[in-house]
Amino acid sequence: MEIVLTDRGGPEKLRIADTDAPEPGRGEVRVRVLASGVSFAEVQMLSHRYPMQPKYPFVPGYDLVGEVTSLGPDVSGVAVGDRVAALMVTGAWRTHVVVKAGRVVPVPDGLDTGVAAAATMNGVTAWQMVHQTAEVRPGQTVLVHGASGGVGTLLVQLAVAAGATVLGTASSAKHEAVRALGATPIDYRTEDVATRVLELAPGGVDAVFDHLGGDSLQVSYDLLADGGILVNYGSATTLHDNNHWLVPYLRTMRRFASWWLAKPLGKARGRRASFYYVKAGPAFNHALAEVYRLVAEGWLVPPIDKRLPMTEAAEGLRLLIAGKATGKIVLVA
Known part of the structure; x- marks a missing residue:
C-alpha cells in the first residue's frame, strides 16, 4: 500500500494504491514503515510550492x-x-521502503514508535538550529514563531533547556500549551508581534527562528539585538502566492544579500541571517541520536496532536492546513 499525491490541489488529491514490497539493492535495506510524520512540507507539495519536489504523481512522506x-x-x-x-x-x-543502510538511525529500545516519528525530522531541525546555527546560550532571549507547531514546540523546549528566555507566537487557543513548555506566548492574530516583543525585550532578542518567510523576515531581523541571529527555515506565508515556487526564495535571497552587504559597510551591528534546511547524512544521524537520547531520558517531549492510520493521511493534512494541530500529527501503519 502507498499514498499517492496525484496532482496539484488539496488533500483530496491523495489516493491509496497497491504496491509490492521492493527488494533492497547493494548497500540498501528494506524497511516496513511503522510511523511517519505529517509536515508543512507536504502541505506545500499539494500546491507545488516545495523546492525541487517530484513531478506528480509521487508518494509523499518526509521521514519514517x-x-x-x-x-x-x-x-x-x-x-x-x-x-x-x-x-x-x-x-x-x-x-x-528501500533506503541506503548508511541513512538509517537506530531507535532506542523502549521509545514509543509514534514519539520517535514525531522527533525525527522535527527534532533534528530544532536541535541543529538551537545548538549549531544559533548557538543559544544561557541568559539570551529568543523568539520562536509558530511556537505551538511540530518544530516550534521542540525549539521552545531546547532553547529553555539551554538557559534562554523564550517568546513564542501562537494563536490564543494554544497559549496555555506554549506556557507549559516554558515560553511567554504572543498572539500573532490580535497583537502587533514586533511591539509586544520589544515590550518584553526592549533591547531586542538574540535569536529569531522564523518559518514564515516573506515580509516576516524583515520584521524578524529588525527585532534582533546587536550580535543577534535570524534563522529562516521556511516560507509558510508564501503558500498561496500565485507565482512560480522559486520566486519567494529569490526574494529572500535578495533580502539576505542586503543584510550580508551591510556587514562590511559597518551597518549590521553584528547581526546575522542564516538559512537552515534539514538534510540526510552523517550530521543528521548524529543529531538524531542525540535527540533520541534527550527524548528517552525525558529531557525533550515531542507533543503529538493526533495519531491517524496512514490511510487517513488526507485528514492529517486537513488538520495541519486548518491550523488545528498543537505539535505533530503522526501517521501509523
Whole structure:
C-alpha cells in the first residue's frame, strides 16, 4: 500500500494504491514503515510550492520509523528486526521502503514508535538550529514563531533547556500549551508581534527562528539585538502566492544579500541571517541520536496532536492546513 499525491490541489488529491514490497539493492535495506510524520512540507507539495519536489504523481512522506525486514548485499551494522528511522524527503507514506543502510538511525529500545516519528525530522531541525546555527546560550532571549507547531514546540523546549528566555507566537487557543513548555506566548492574530516583543525585550532578542518567510523576515531581523541571529527555515506565508515556487526564495535571497552587504559597510551591528534546511547524512544521524537520547531520558517531549492510520493521511493534512494541530500529527501503519 502507498499514498499517492496525484496532482496539484488539496488533500483530496491523495489516493491509496497497491504496491509490492521492493527488494533492497547493494548497500540498501528494506524497511516496513511503522510511523511517519505529517509536515508543512507536504502541505506545500499539494500546491507545488516545495523546492525541487517530484513531478506528480509521487508518494509523499518526509521521514519514517520502521522495522528492517531485508538486507541487500554488502550491508553491515544493521540487522533484520532492527527498529530504525530515516529521512526520506518523499516516499515514506507506503508500507515498505528501500533506503541506503548508511541513512538509517537506530531507535532506542523502549521509545514509543509514534514519539520517535514525531522527533525525527522535527527534532533534528530544532536541535541543529538551537545548538549549531544559533548557538543559544544561557541568559539570551529568543523568539520562536509558530511556537505551538511540530518544530516550534521542540525549539521552545531546547532553547529553555539551554538557559534562554523564550517568546513564542501562537494563536490564543494554544497559549496555555506554549506556557507549559516554558515560553511567554504572543498572539500573532490580535497583537502587533514586533511591539509586544520589544515590550518584553526592549533591547531586542538574540535569536529569531522564523518559518514564515516573506515580509516576516524583515520584521524578524529588525527585532534582533546587536550580535543577534535570524534563522529562516521556511516560507509558510508564501503558500498561496500565485507565482512560480522559486520566486519567494529569490526574494529572500535578495533580502539576505542586503543584510550580508551591510556587514562590511559597518551597518549590521553584528547581526546575522542564516538559512537552515534539514538534510540526510552523517550530521543528521548524529543529531538524531542525540535527540533520541534527550527524548528517552525525558529531557525533550515531542507533543503529538493526533495519531491517524496512514490511510487517513488526507485528514492529517486537513488538520495541519486548518491550523488545528498543537505539535505533530503522526501517521501509523
